[in-house]
Amino acid sequence: MVPYQTLDVAGPVDILSSCSRPYLEVMERDGQVSKVTAAAGLDIEFYYVGSEMKPVQHTGNLQALPTTTCDACPPLDYLLIGGPSPGYQLLECFESFIRRRSQEVKAIFTTCTGALLLAQTGLLDGRNATVNHVLLPQARALYPKVNWNDSQQWVTDGCFWTASGACAGMDMFAHWRHPRTAFDYPNSVKPEASLLL
Numbered sequence: 218m219v220p221y222q223t224l225d226v227a228g229p230v231d232i233l234s235s236c237s238r239p240y241l242e243v244m245e246r247d248g249q250v251s252k253v254t255a256a257a258g259l260d261i262e263f264y265y266v267g268s269e270m271k272p273v274q275h276t277g278n279l280q281a282l283p284t285t286t287c288d289a290c291p292p293l294d295y296l297l298i299g300g301p302s303p304g305y306q307l308l309e310c311f312e313s314f315i316r317r318r319s320q321e322v323k324a325i326f327t328t329c330t331g332a333l334l335l336a337q338t339g340l341l342d343g344r345n346a347t348v349n350h351v352l353l354p355q356a357r358a359l360y361p362k363v364n365w366n367d368s369q370q371w372v373t374d375g376c377f378w379t380a381s382g383a384c385a386g387m388d389m390f391a392h393w394r395h396p397r398t399a400f401d402y403p404n405s406v407k408p409e410a411s412l413l414l
Contacts, residue, residue, distance in 0.1 A: 218265055218273040218283055219311065221299030224383035225328040226275075229297060229390040230263060236398050237261045257398055266290050268310050287314040296322050300329030300383075303352055307337050316340065324376045324393075328386030332379040336360040346379040347372045 234240055238258030245255035267273060267283025274280055285291070287310045296318055307315075315338050319325060327335050332348040333356060335341055342362035347353075347369055356365050366372045371380040371389035378393065380386035 218267050218275075218281060219299070219301045219305060219307070219334065220274055221276075221301050221331070222329060222383060223275045223277050223279050225299035225331060225386060226297060228383055228387040229326070229328065232387055232390045232394065233259065233261055234263070236394055259394070259398060264290060264293070266314065268308055287311060290314070290318075292321060293318055294323050296325045298325065298327045298331035298334050300327070300331040300349070301334070303330050303333060303355060305330070305334065307334050312338050319376075322376065324378055326378045326380070326386075326389070326393075328380045328389075329382045332356070333359070335377070335379070336363050341377065341379075344374040344377055345372050346374065346377065347381045348379065349382050 236259050238255065238260055241250055241255040241258035244250045245252055263284075265281060265284045267286055269286060270283055272280040272282050296315070298315070311334075315325070315335065319338075319340055325335065325340070327346075327348075329349045330352065332341070332346050333352070336346070336356070336359070339362075341360065343364070345364045345366055347366045348356045350367055353365055353367050356363070369381075370385035371378065371392075378389055380389040
């Protein structure tokens, strides 16, 4: 894990975990969603990848423990890169991890300045992407081979999904999730259930 802004990862993870089969099965047992909705949940497992198994300090004084390392991480379907401070430089182990995993994953997602980290690997060269719009001049100067977009909150180019900020990242993941689940989450909750969605 890089020392990212907490919401860059916590928001998307919460959206995905709220659509996961285990979460929806609990809601079904509590009478909040139907059995059909629970069965349509995503089969998902989260890994938090570190350079080593030591706590990483994120914003808001949140410390998180990796669940695996770059060397020991099992195969992945998706990779999310949260945004650290704009000047953060990737450790070599993360740079090679991202490059290696880009060959196997279905998609790589970034939120906010996470796109700057992905740009450091060269994987965004020649591609359309976005980053926190305040940082677009810096992004264009540092990574001129990337086609930086200043008109969209998130941009998709092939397997790369980049969001301009934490909240845009949550919107991006909600958009990504919709065709992958066989239910319309807000309309699948029983009317009598009081939930904060």
